[in-house]
Amino acid sequence: MWDILIGIxxxxxxxxxxxxxxxxxxxxxxxxxxIIPGAEPYLLQPMKKTKRGVILIHGFTATPQEMxxxxxxxxxxxxxxxxxxxxxxxxxxxxxxxxxxxDWCNDIEKSISLLSNxxxxxxxxxxSFGGNLAFLxxxxxxxxxxxxxxxxxxxxxxxxxxxxIAYTLSKIKLFKKKHYQKNVKEIYKNTNRxxxxxxxxxxxxEMLKVVKESKLSLSTFxxxxxxxxxxxxxxxxxxxxxxxxxxxxxxxxxxxxxxxxIHVFISxxxxxxxxxxxxxxxxx
Numbered sequence: 001m002w003d004i005l006i007g008i009x010x011x012x013x014x015x016x017x018x019x020x021x022x023x024x025x026x027x028x029x030x031x032x033x034x035i036i037p038g039a040e041p042y043l044l045q046p047m048k049k050t051k052r053g054v055i056l057i058h059g060f061t062a063t064p065q066e067m068x069x070x071x072x073x074x075x076x077x078x079x080x081x082x083x084x085x086x087x088x089x090x091x092x093x094x095x096x097x098x099x100x101x102x103d104w105c106n107d108i109e110k111s112i113s114l115l116s117n118x119x120x121x122x123x124x125x126x127x128s129f130g131g132n133l134a135f136l137x138x139x140x141x142x143x144x145x146x147x148x149x150x151x152x153x154x155x156x157x158x159x160x161x162x163x164x165i166a167y168t169l170s171k172i173k174l175f176k177k178k179h180y181q182k183n184v185k186e187i188y189k190n191t192n193r194x195x196x197x198x199x200x201x202x203x204x205x206e207m208l209k210v211v212k213e214s215k216l217s218l219s220t221f222x223x224x225x226x227x228x229x230x231x232x233x234x235x236x237x238x239x240x241x242x243x244x245x246x247x248x249x250x251x252x253x254x255x256x257x258x259x260x261x262i263h264v265f266i267s268x269x270x271x272x273x274x275x276x277x278x279x280x281x282x283x284x
């Protein structure tokens with residue numbers, strides 16, 4: 001019995017490595033993978049020049065499209081907007097195998113450099129995992145005034161067991177298909193959300209590295225911070241915000257809980273409430 005089980009695990013692991021090698025080799029030969037229409041990065045500049053700018057950082061396996069409504073709202077308020085497409089995103093799930101934690105951090109550094117040509121005061125707004133990236137970059141730049149973290153995971157629901165499962169699965173599988181609750185699926189459908197329908201598990205481990213590094217960075221973070229999360233978030237634990245509050249020494253930190261919403265609450269029914277609070281915090 002145990003011999004059969006071990007044999008299956010070994011075979012699965014070898015098969016995974018061979019398949020990953022073949023995928024990476026194929027990607028090397030095809031350097032240009034087209035971006036999914038609607039998933040492109042975008043820059044929105046008001047007619048009247050403004051000192052304020054915002055970088056919108058999308059979540060893991062998502063695209064700038066999930067931040068578009070928020071971006072349009074802030075743009076109409078006279079704020080310059082830039083939303084980058086993170087490396088490996090917005091094309092095909094296999095493309096993520098070519099990217100790692102450092103690549104995503106570099107994407108944010110390039111974005112700050114780009115927006116600095118247009119604005120003197122910049123806020124980083126990160127949705128979910130995008131918030132972790134924001135914390136890692138913000139402290140390095142004087143013109144970055146703060147971070148607005150939307151449902152950012154420092155502690156997941158079922159944190160330890162979830163990470164253990166992710167690590168184990170990554171040794172025997174390449175992908176894990178996403179499954180959503182009915183109400184979440186309906187909201188994503190209505191908002192035409194563009195994201196991968198499966199998670200590359202090797203890349204998930206890279207994402208968890210960013211989460212870990214961002215947690216360590218909080219103890220020296222002294223810029224403005226707005227933490228927002230849905231009270232019904234099915235992915236991130238409520239302990240996540242409490243952890244951030246306890247560890248961030250900033251004198252200007254604020255928490256706002258969004259009622260009756262999904263993890264990506266900027267796509268749900270109380271999104272306008274969130275947009276107004278974000279604008280208020282930026283323009284304070």
